[in-house]
Structure formats: C-alpha cells, structure tokens
Amino acid sequence: MNIEIVSIAKKEKSIYDPLYKDLIKMISRFAKVTDTEIFSKDVTKAHTISPDASQRAYTKALESHINSGYSVTLHPDGKLIDSFEFSKLLNDKMSIKFFIGGAYGFEDEFLNKSDSVISLGNITMSHKIAKAVLLEQIYRGFSILSNHPYHK
Numbered sequence: 001m002n003i004e005i006v007s008i009a010k011k012e013k014s015i016y017d018p019l020y021k022d023l024i025k026m027i028s029r030f031a032k033v034t035d036t037e038i039f040s041k042d043v044t045k046a047h048t049i050s051p052d053a054s055q056r057a058y059t060k061a062l063e064s065h066i067n068s069g070y071s072v073t074l075h076p077d078g079k080l081i082d083s084f085e086f087s088k089l090l091n092d093k094m095s096i097k098f099f100i101g102g103a104y105g106f107e108d109e110f111l112n113k114s115d116s117v118i119s120l121g122n123i124t125m126s127h128k129i130a131k132a133v134l135l136e137q138i139y140r141g142f143s144i145l146s147n148h149p150y151h152k
C-alpha cells in the first residue's frame with residue numbers, strides 16, 4: 001500500500017524530522033509513506049494578501065495531487081473520528097493521500113473534492129504537530145487492523 005502525506009509546508013529542517021523518520025520506519029512493514037511538502041511562490045504571495053487568497057493558493061497548489069487515489073483531508077472542523085474509525089480508512093486500499101493545510105486551513109472547494117474530511121481532535125495544531133499525530137494514528141490504525149499489541 002502507498003500512503004502520501006501532502007502538506008502546505010516549507011521544505012526546511014524541523015525538530016520533528018527524527019520523529020517522522022521513526023514513525024515512517026515503523027509504518028514501513030505495512031505501507032510505504034511518501035512525505036510531500038509544497039510551498040509555491042503563489043502561496044508565499046497569497047500569505048501577504050489575505051486568508052481567502054491563501055486558501056485559494058493552497059487549493060491551486062494541491063489540486064493536481066487530489067485527483068488520484070482515495071483522499072483524506074485533515075481539518076479541525078472535519079468529522080471527529082476515533083482510532084478504530086481511522087483504521088477503517090486504511091483498510092482495503094491500494095493508495096491513500098492525506099492532506100494537511102497551511103496556516104489558514106482549507107477552503108470549502110478543496111474540502112468538497114476530498115473523499116473524507118477528518119478531525120484529529122477539538123484542538124487546532126500546527127501543521128507539523130498534525131503530521132506527527134497523523135503518522136502515529138497511521139501506525140496505530142495498522143496495529144488495530146493486524147491485532148498488533150501496540151494498540152491495547
């Protein structure tokens with residue numbers, strides 16, 4: 001199975017990189033994870049204009065990625081799901097893409113194109129923390145599906 005995480009994020013070193021690396025390695029027995037970070041010139045410019053312009057620029061930057069495979073967009077106001085429901089998203093799929101937004105979140109147009117829009121909890125996290133939580137839930141989800149004791 002192939003999993004791609006596509007984020008609106010600058011390609012720069014982060015203190016979370018070792019955590020991402022460890023979690024991606026743990027997941028590798030179940031699926032190959034690709035971590036794609038996008039921060040186009042349009043996004044940089046839009047951030048100086050307005051939140052709406054920024055959301056539109058995120059849609060433009062991400063829309064070529066949403067056209068193939070099952071798409072799950074992470075959104076604080078999305079459907080609140082527990083780890084068991086999350087594991088079901090991973091079941092019986094060849095490929096799945098997870099989308100993480102930038103500072104201004106997603107516009108409805110992008111959310112409407114997503115197969116699922118989920119919330120990881122009633123708090124707003126930075127995109128970097130959201131990616132760490134997402135990776136841990138992916139590993140937990142596969143552990144649930146395979147009755148691995150990681151999920152007790």
Ligand SMILES: C[S@@+](CC[C@H](N)C(=O)[O-])C[C@H]1O[C@@H](n2cnc3c(N)ncnc32)[C@H](O)[C@@H]1O
Binds near residue numbers: 099
């Ligand atoms: C700083 S947040 C954006 C906050 C923005 N005000 C909004 O309402 O979406 C950046 C990204 O992290 C992800 N994120 C943050 N908190 C989340 C949560 N509780 N559930 C799901 N995704 C979350 C989303 O993909 C979001 O677009």
